[in-house]
Amino acid sequence: MQLSATAANEGRVRVYRGVTVIDGTGAARFSADVAIERARIVGIRRQGDVGTIETQPGTSEVDAAGLVLAPGFIAESGGALSGVTCVAGPGVAGPVNVLDAGWGAGAPGVGHIPASRSTSGVSPPEVHTLERAVHLLSGATAALLGLDLGDAPRCVIREGAIADLVLFDPRTVDPADLPGTLRAVETLVSGIPVVADGALTAAEPGRMLQPPPPxxxxxxxxxxxxxxxxxxxxxxxxxxxxxxxxxxxxxxxxxxxxxxxxxxxxxxxxxxxxxxxxxxxxxxxxxxxxxxxxxxxxxxxxxxxxxxxxxxxxxxxxxxxxxxxxxxxxxxAPAFGWRGVMLDVARHFRPVDDVRRLIDLLGAHHLNVLHLHLTDDQGWRYEVPGYPRLTEVGAVRTATQLGHGADATVQPGRHEGFYTASELRELVAYAAERFVTLVPEVELPGHVQAAQAAYPELGNTDVSDPASGPWERFGLNHRTLAPTQAALDFGFAAIDALCGIFESEWIGIGGDEVSTQEWAASAAAQDRMLQLGLTSVHEVQPWFTRAFVAHVRSHGRTALAWDEVLEGEVPEGVRLLAWRGPVAMSEALRRGIPVIACPDLEAYLDYPQADSVDEPIRVGPPLPIERAYTLRVPDGAVGGQANVWTEHLPTRDRVDFAMFPRLSAIAERLWLGGEPAPFDDFARRLPVHLRRLAAAGVRYRPLDGPRPDQRRPGVPGKPLTLAQRTAIVDELVAGLRR
Missing domain, CATH: 3.30.379.10 (Chitobiase/beta-hexosaminidase domain 2-like)
Structure with missing residues (x-):
């Protein structure tokens, strides 16, 4: 297995070679190599197992042959144990820190678990095997305090468990004297050595291992x-x-x-x-x-x-x-009526069962809108009567970009999928039972290569070659609809199909990242502009927008568009998604346009969750959960949403990893509104909520970083600093500043 270079360089990776493992479940001992990364056990290789634990420079390797590794013990009444997990909770006199009768007894802050709360029922003179003693002194007491539950289990030795461990020499332990004579060679609390070579290190043992609230x-x-x-x-x-x-x-x-x-x-x-x-x-x-x-x-x-x-x-x-x-x-009661999530199913299609599951998770978080981004350059995902090739051709991609930036490659492989009208109607009904509104979106007049692969005549054919299929790359695509009646009719038909399926008041018409390059280069487009009385290529998108908004309104619905449409006159009957930060939000509010806050720096859940090479395919600035919790919806806005773009999220597990638990933080902000409260209160409740996510089968990102199987080593990204991304967004909204 491959360990993290970042954690190794930080001195947060330890590998015990040839150690005897005694698990907190009472199972039989076994010999293995055990890898600890940050606060977690990330690898166990028993003798005879296939594969090895490969170390990185900076890894602390321990020759543990002849030594025993066991879960960190929790002190009991009068305990004289050396490897003691920090705990605080009901019936605990105070924080129990690393404790040994010979070292720390009577030290400030030392407490103990009263005998009345002991679960072992064992008096010290009674003789036990080491396995039984470990089970009684760690696992049982941890279960009493709830420390065996949460983001990762405690008091067991298995992959994914929290690294509260004690290393000792069994030759120095007389089982008849347990628990009084156990002397630790080394003790880890949340992966941090607090006892080394038999002496206290004075290291801070991570955060207190206080049981989460009920x-x-x-x-x-x-x-x-x-x-x-x-x-x-x-x-x-x-x-x-x-x-x-x-x-x-x-x-x-x-x-x-x-x-x-x-x-x-x-x-x-x-x-x-x-x-x-x-x-x-x-x-x-x-x-x-x-x-x-x-x-x-x-x-x-x-x-x-x-x-x-x-x-x-x-x-x-x-x-x-x-x-x-x-x-x-x-x-x-909620602060806002629109509390949503946008899921991009165009770049990577998500089957009906996955969408249904996500609806359940939204309902569980008091979120009430699922905005489905159904079309883009990389795929067309729903049926439009009269345009069968949209799903026959536009829903099938034969290769996909792997990674991001200059070193990204294209990986061959068929990616396909679309929703039938009946499947979408079933999803609408399923969501309605859970009081979630499904809001569809078709991208117009940009992000249309998948549509043009099916119907090339929709494009500016005098300046661009016909598309052979949906785009295999990610980024800004300059293909747009030609300013023709045929293109308008296509857009109208796409809108009609959505209005016939979805019951939502809002119908998305896209409008983001629309390039003017083809219109400027196309003689046919220039002639058409003259006929329409348009004097600049920058007036073409507003012309499309007016027509599509009017068509949506003819169905008695409201058009939903991205905030780029603010670059021109916004017709009545539009609700905006403000993703380009406070400038776009302020401009929409100034014009009296209903607006939804989804600023990328707080609400784009495809952004990496830390500034670390361990994060898979870093694209954009780091967006940790603490920053997601700072989302503030301004007064006058109708609500907010998180956006989940799926260029680099090809599976359900990858979507889970990107969304949770950051979406949980955003859901709380959208429910409570106002100024964000201190993160500490949310953090205190989060371990219990992670148990809820785990019970629902959500493969979320652990708080201390991605597990080895969640990383994507060797796949390039294009990370940005917060300052770099802020400068990019400032340039994007320069035309809106007044």
Missing amino acids: AHRATVPRIEHDIDPDADPFVLHAGTPVIADDDLAGTADLLRGWLGTEASAATAPAITLRVDASLGGPEVFRITVAANGVEVAGATAEGVFRGATTLRQLCAPENAIGTRLPAGTWSG
Whole structure:
């Protein structure tokens, strides 16, 4: 396996060679090479396994033959253990730091877990095998405190687990004296050596390994709550009834599925769903929990759904059954009506099942818009009556760019896919049941090579060769629709098809990154401009925009367009997506145009999540989760959304990696609105939410960096600094500055 060069150079990679491993599960010991990278165990190679652990310069290698590697122990009452994980939580007197009766007893800040909370039930003189002792002293106590759950498991030794480990010489340990005489050679807490060569290092052991708050205090987005600690809780059983009127039957069925409850007699303490119009706006909800039942009330059916979604979050992420919900109330209402995600399915097609799954994840985050980017140079993904070659030719690409920048290559391989009209209608209905609106987008008059590959006559044929297929490259493509009636009719037909399938008020017409190069070079385009009374090539796109907006309005809908249309006069009946930062946003607000905030520096989830070579195919500036949490939607905007461009996201797992958990942070900002609160509060709730994502099968990016299987070493990118990208965007909006 290949380790990270970056982490090795930072001194954050350790490899133990020939060590004896004793796992916190009580399993039999085995010999292996074990690799630790940052705070995680990233590789285990047993003797006889295929493959080796290849080290990088800067890796700390330990010849551990004859030594034992075990999970970091958690101190128990009166404990004299040397390799002690930092913990704080219910019943813990204070932070338990690296502790040994001979070194650290009585040191400031040292505490212990009271004997009443010990799970071992073992007195020190009792004799155990080392395996059994490790199991009792690490795994069981960790489970009691919830430290075995979260972003990565603790107190086991397996790939992906957090590196809380102790290395010791078993020849110095008498099992009859456990746990009192264990002497650590080395101890790692979250991967940081806090004991080395048998002495304290005084190293900071990463963040405190404080158990995250219980689920009912860790909602994402954050929901206001008032808990009565003195009242009896409600206990969720498999037979807990969910009662609702017929008009809420869909949400009731979904809630039963989320909670894992089965139909039973309504005499048991029940969960009741009801509409209470007096609560206020359409998405307002209130959850009331008491020992004799739970009520989920919403101002509308949509509000009830938001409440039901929150109720699922109050329960244990892995299995809701058995959850003890404290008595109290949870209530919420969103700051904005548009809380969305744009998914680009044109560059890399995502099957219907993937879209359905994403709809579920949006609903779970109180997001209510899924904007589907259905066409681009690289692919056309829906049927248009009268234009069959759009899906026969425009939906099939025979090669795809690999990487980005000057060193990018083109990799042969067929990529294809499109949605039938019936599949899209099914998705619309599926989303509506979860109160998510599907908003379609067709790109016009630029980003049209896939369409022109099917129908070359739509292009400026006197200056460009016919396209042989959808574009295999990524970037700015100069192909555009010719300013002809045939091109207008094609655009109208594409819009008609969307209006016939989607129920959304908004129909996207694109409008971003439209080059004027072909219009300037085309004699036919120049003649047509004269006929239309257009005096500049910069007036051609506004001409298209006016025509397409009018056609959308003829269907009783509103056109959705990217903020480049601000370069000309924007006709009435347009809602804008402001991606070019505060300048474009301010200009749209100044003109009184409804606008959605999706600034690239905070909301483009294809950007890398750190400034590290370990991030796969870095394109653009780093956008860590902390920056995503700074998204602010200005007063007067209708809402915001995250944008997920998929040039370098060819699989569902890659989309997961790019979106989560950054989308969770953006979802909270769109729900709460206003100025961003300190990130620490969100970070405190995030470990529980990562468990929710894991339970949903989401392959998110770990907080401490991508796992080895999530990297793409050797595939070039084109990283930018934040300052470089800011300068590029400033140049793009120079014409809007006043």
